[in-house]
Amino acid sequence: MQQDQVVDLFIIGGGINGCGIARDATGRGLTVSLAEMNDLASATSSASTKLFHGGLRYLEYFEVRLVREALIERETLLTAMPHISWPMRFVLPYHKDMRFEGETPTSKLLNMVMPWMKGRRPAWLIRFGLFLYDNLGGRKILPGTSTVDLKAGPEGKPLQDRFAKAYEYSDCWIEDSRLVVLNARDAAARGAEIMVRTKVLSAERVDGQWQILLENRDTGEQFRRHARMLVNAGGPWVGDVIRNTVRSNSQESVRLVRGSHIVTKKLYDHDKCYFFQGEDGRIIFAIPYETDFTLIGTTDADHPEPGIKPVCTDQERDYLLKFASGYFKKPVTVDDIVWSYSGVRPLYNDGAKSATAATRDYVLKVDETGGAPLLNVFGGKITTYRKLAEHALEKIVPHFPAAGAAWTARVPLPGGNFPVDGVEALVRDLMSAHPYLDNRWARRLVKAYGTEAADLLAGATRVEDLGIRFGWNLTEREVNWLIDKEYARSAEDVVWRRSKLGLRLSAAEVAALEDWIRNACSARYGAAAAQ
Numbered sequence: 001m002q003q004d005q006v007v008d009l010f011i012i013g014g015g016i017n018g019c020g021i022a023r024d025a026t027g028r029g030l031t032v033s034l035a036e037m038n039d040l041a042s043a044t045s046s047a048s049t050k051l052f053h054g055g056l057r058y059l060e061y062f063e064v065r066l067v068r069e070a071l072i073e074r075e076t077l078l079t080a081m082p083h084i085s086w087p088m089r090f091v092l093p094y095h096k097d098m099r100f101e102g103e104t105p106t107s108k109l110l111n112m113v114m115p116w117m118k119g120r121r122p123a124w125l126i127r128f129g130l131f132l133y134d135n136l137g138g139r140k141i142l143p144g145t146s147t148v149d150l151k152a153g154p155e156g157k158p159l160q161d162r163f164a165k166a167y168e169y170s171d172c173w174i175e176d177s178r179l180v181v182l183n184a185r186d187a188a189a190r191g192a193e194i195m196v197r198t199k200v201l202s203a204e205r206v207d208g209q210w211q212i213l214l215e216n217r218d219t220g221e222q223f224r225r226h227a228r229m230l231v232n233a234g235g236p237w238v239g240d241v242i243r244n245t246v247r248s249n250s251q252e253s254v255r256l257v258r259g260s261h262i263v264t265k266k267l268y269d270h271d272k273c274y275f276f277q278g279e280d281g282r283i284i285f286a287i288p289y290e291t292d293f294t295l296i297g298t299t300d301a302d303h304p305e306p307g308i309k310p311v312c313t314d315q316e317r318d319y320l321l322k323f324a325s326g327y328f329k330k331p332v333t334v335d336d337i338v339w340s341y342s343g344v345r346p347l348y349n350d351g352a353k354s355a356t357a358a359t360r361d362y363v364l365k366v367d368e369t370g371g372a373p374l375l376n377v378f379g380g381k382i383t384t385y386r387k388l389a390e391h392a393l394e395k396i397v398p399h400f401p402a403a404g405a406a407w408t409a410r411v412p413l414p415g416g417n418f419p420v421d422g423v424e425a426l427v428r429d430l431m432s433a434h435p436y437l438d439n440r441w442a443r444r445l446v447k448a449y450g451t452e453a454a455d456l457l458a459g460a461t462r463v464e465d466l467g468i469r470f471g472w473n474l475t476e477r478e479v480n481w482l483i484d485k486e487y488a489r490s491a492e493d494v495v496w497r498r499s500k501l502g503l504r505l506s507a508a509e510v511a512a513l514e515d516w517i518r519n520a521c522s523a524r525y526g527a528a529a530a531q
Contacts, residue, residue, distance in 0.1 A: 047343020071137025083450030261297030415450025
């Protein structure tokens with residue numbers, strides 16, 4: 001793209017909000033450039049609890065609109081990406097000591113009308129909440145709530161004997177960082193310019209347009225782009241962009257809330273998730289993860305600033321271990337942990353007293369005070385990213401009357417053009433076409449690439465045709481695909497965001513992969529790009 005060419009939208013931020021807006025806008029005929037200073041999904045968007053969910057606990061905050069929108073979106077998204085998203089059943093054990101988080105509107109109301117409950121969650125209220133959860137979103141694909149006898153079913157086997165009854169409801173899994181990459185790929189296929197490892201140094205209004213100064217973080221090269229409208233989807237950095245990059249006087253701000261997770265050895269054998277409620281009113285999930293592990297999270301803690309890398313603190317780790325151990329028969333210990341991760345949620349600062357109570361709804365603000373418009377994106381959750389993008393375009397389209405209509409609902413992302421229940425058929429077809437694949441390998445490829453797994457392996461009649469094996473079942477053929485089509489530029493990009501093979505590969509294998517990728521990127525993009 002020529003430096004003096006003017007695009008309609010320039011988007012700052014390559015997380016799910018930025019890439020979702022880029023895809024939607026490009027599909028409506030707008031010209032779009034997007035810059036991400038690190039890797040796509042390198043911050044919040046790869047550090048979620050990996051769920052498309054309505055947010056059952058948000059009903060206690062009376063956030064009915066947000067919950068309803070998220071519930072409708074679950075099935076809309078599921079049909080568009082059945083390779084990276086799939087239905088899951090959640091088991092919610094009940095016991096009489098369950099309590100509300102003290103500041104929720106529901107707890108305050110119940111304490112007024114039923115003070116003898118002393119903050120406890122009654123069973124009837126949980127069942128009513130699940131009734132709303134089943135019916136607010138016009139559910140068609142996912143099964144509804146049922147009651148589980150924990151004394152008789154496999155769901156109760158890993159739990160303490162004091163739990164006799166549970167409710168079981170539906171939500172969906174999502175491979176969060178792959179979702180971001182596929183949105184970026186689809187935007188690029190429709191004409192968007194996607195720039196990774198490219199930092200926006202400044203953006204200023206000049207003669208009714210935005211003039212953006214950028215720096216390639218690999219080469220140090222500085223260059224400019226021009227745009228008619230700027231979108232600030234900086235996630236945790238959205239406030240920094242407002243104050244320091246754009247130098248706006250906007251009074252809007254974000255509240256940074258850290259959510260930490262631990263990944264442990266596999267804690268139980270069935271494929272359902274647990275929704276645990278604590279005596280402090282908070283909740284955590286325990287989720288089957290990458291076949292051999294269990295994911296436990298999350299916490300809510302205020303985070304000081306985006307420049308401080310979020311990590312799971314010892315205090316958060318111990319909180320999650322104690323919380324989970326209050327449910328499982330066998331206590332979960334530090335020795336069970338194989339990995340931990342933490343992300344920062346950039347929530348709209350609504351003045352809530354606690355991090356837990358801060359709104360999870362998104363807020364979109366247009367600033368036209370200096371001529372060329374600026375859209376600031378606050379908050380959001382991964383389940384509602386597509387609706388956030390649509391609502392963002394509602395703010396954008398008045399400035400571009402020729403833009404097309406909303407179009408993204410149920411339109412497949414790359415590799416997602418097959419039925420919701422079609423994974424098993426794809427796995428069988430892939431193994432039939434490539435007999436050297438075992439079921440586990442074929443399944444991993446299908447759940448990452450969907451119908452494109454066949455394209456990735458095209459022409460390979462034996463395993464040797466896939467080139468170097470870097471460890472587990474990661475091959476040179478796949479890594480080349482990730483570099484050429486999915487913007488990967490480092491081993492970390494490959495083993496922690498494009499996949500979770502970091503749980504499988506040794507440190508020596510990851511180091512060898514890093515060396516290989518550095519050389520491959522040097523050959524493609526020049527020596528400086530692989531520094």
